[in-house]
Amino acid sequence: MIKKITIIFLVLLIIAAGSLFYAKSQVENYLQQPLNIEQKQLFTVEHGKTLHSALWTLEKEGWIKSNSFSRLLPRLHPEVVHIRAGTYELVPGQTLKEALLTMVSGQEYQFTITFIEGSRFDEWRQQLALAKDLKQATQEMSEADIAKALGEEHEKLEGLLLAETYHYTAGMSDLDILKRAHQSLIRELDKAWQSKQDNLPLKSPYQALILASIIEKETAIESERQRIASVFINRLNKGMRLQTDPTVIYGMGDKYDGNIRKKDLSTPTAYNTYVINGLPPTPIAMPGVESIQAALNPENSHYLYFVASGNGGHVFSQSLAEHNRAVQRYLKQLRANKSQ
Template identity: 60%
Template sequence: MLKKLIALGLIAIVLCIGAYVYVTHQVANYIAQPLKLEHPQLFTVKQGTSLNRVLAQLESENLIARQMYAKLLRFQYSNLTQIKAGTYQLTPEMDLQNALTIFISGKEHQFAITFVEGSQFKEWRMALKSAEHLKHVTDDMSEQQIAEALNIDKSVLEGLFLAETYHYTLGTSDLDILKRAHAKLTSVLDKAWETKKPDLPLKTPYEALILASIIEKETAVESERSRVASVFTNRLKRHMRLQTDPTVIYGMGDAYDGNIRKQDLRKPTPYNTYVINGLPPTPIAMPGSASIQAALNPEQSHYLYFVASGNGGHVFSKTLAEHNRAVRAYLKVLRSQR
């Protein structure tokens, strides 16, 4: 009788071990299953969602196969139970364990919006309005209302944001992006102001920002920025008008059709530097950090003029006679290209 009991006990132990191995194997197969995806897909885990609820959500969205042992996953893989709320990107090469690892990491998918150096605030508003997965709170706000919401003491926001790429997660607002961009601009401008050259004809960081925006619109050639800055600095020191076309264009607004005529150069606007003395009242675009640095650390030169070379750069001149020759050469290049 005792032998039978021992035999039955051994059989029970073997069966239990076999059952444990089988279930463990099934759970391992379950967590190793590839996601049913052909393209990347966003997956949102709501606040307070448990592991079992996440698994049920994945099954209901047909991203994984159902299995009766799914609820045992939390016991075999207890390290995967601390699910964090957020929006994550799932990709075709992932399996279930990869997905759960991302969910516990809390590393939400980052979206991106890029603002080009030299762009204007009206273009930023259009880009923000069309950006997916952003919370659009500024669509019906005026520029003044946006300034107040950002605690900016300017009624015109042109130039007050640093142009670069900003990453954000689902639920971020367009106002949040603008706040970050303004903070970055302020940081870059303040640091550059601290290291500016002495005796610049610029009284405030805001004036430096205005000049930087003009430099940004005048040249896209990195090596020319500080030289262009020197031309404007030299002209300001001599109380010469800046006479820069981008300010004229900005002052024309929607009336600009791609051409500047003589009458446009003569027409008074607050931004027409062929008519006004000194700098315009506000920046004319969003400058990058390189143009800000150039405005505050211009090249040491005696140049007072520059004109396009027709080959992508500019020709710089110290006298009006030299400049007129450079202009004639440029016009000749243009005629040859027709």
């Protein structure tokens, strides 16, 4: 009798061990299955969602195969249970376990938004409004309201945001991006101001920012920035008007149709540097770090004029007569280009 009981016990033990081994292997196969996706996918875990609900959603999308043994995951693989809310990137070839561990770590997908140097604040607002998974916190705010929210004393934000690429996660707001851009700009501006040349005709970092924005709009060629800065610095030192077209365009606002006419150059606006003396009242664009540094560390030159060469870049002159000859060469080059 005892022998028979022992045999039955051993048989039951073997069956139990076999069942456990089978269950573990099924769970392991479930976790090691590759995601059924052919391209990268974004997957969002909402706040309050559990592992079970995330698996159900993945199964519903057809990205994983269901398995009745998945209910044993919390017991056999507790390391994949506590997933965090967020948006995650799933990639082809990734296993279910790898995807779940990413969700447990909270390594959310990083969206990017890139602002171009020389762009304007109204263009930034348009970009932000179209950005994917970015909360719109500023839609009903005026520019002055946003400036106040950023802690900025100036009501216009032109030039006060650093143009570069910013990363964000789903659920962040456009105001979060603007705060980072403003802090980055102030940090770079302060750094450049500390290492500026002596005896510049710039009374404040904000004036340096105004000049930097003009430099940014005048050239995209890095090697020219310090020389163009020298032209404007030389003009300011001599009390000459800056006479730079980008400021005229900015002052024209919506009236600008792609062309500047003679009457535009003589029409007074707060930004028309053919009419006003000195710098315009605010920056006219978002300058990059290189333009800020050029404004505060210009080339040592005697140039007072420059004009486009017609082949990229500019021709610089020290006298008006020399400049007028350069203008005639430029016009001749334009005519040649049109005839080709």
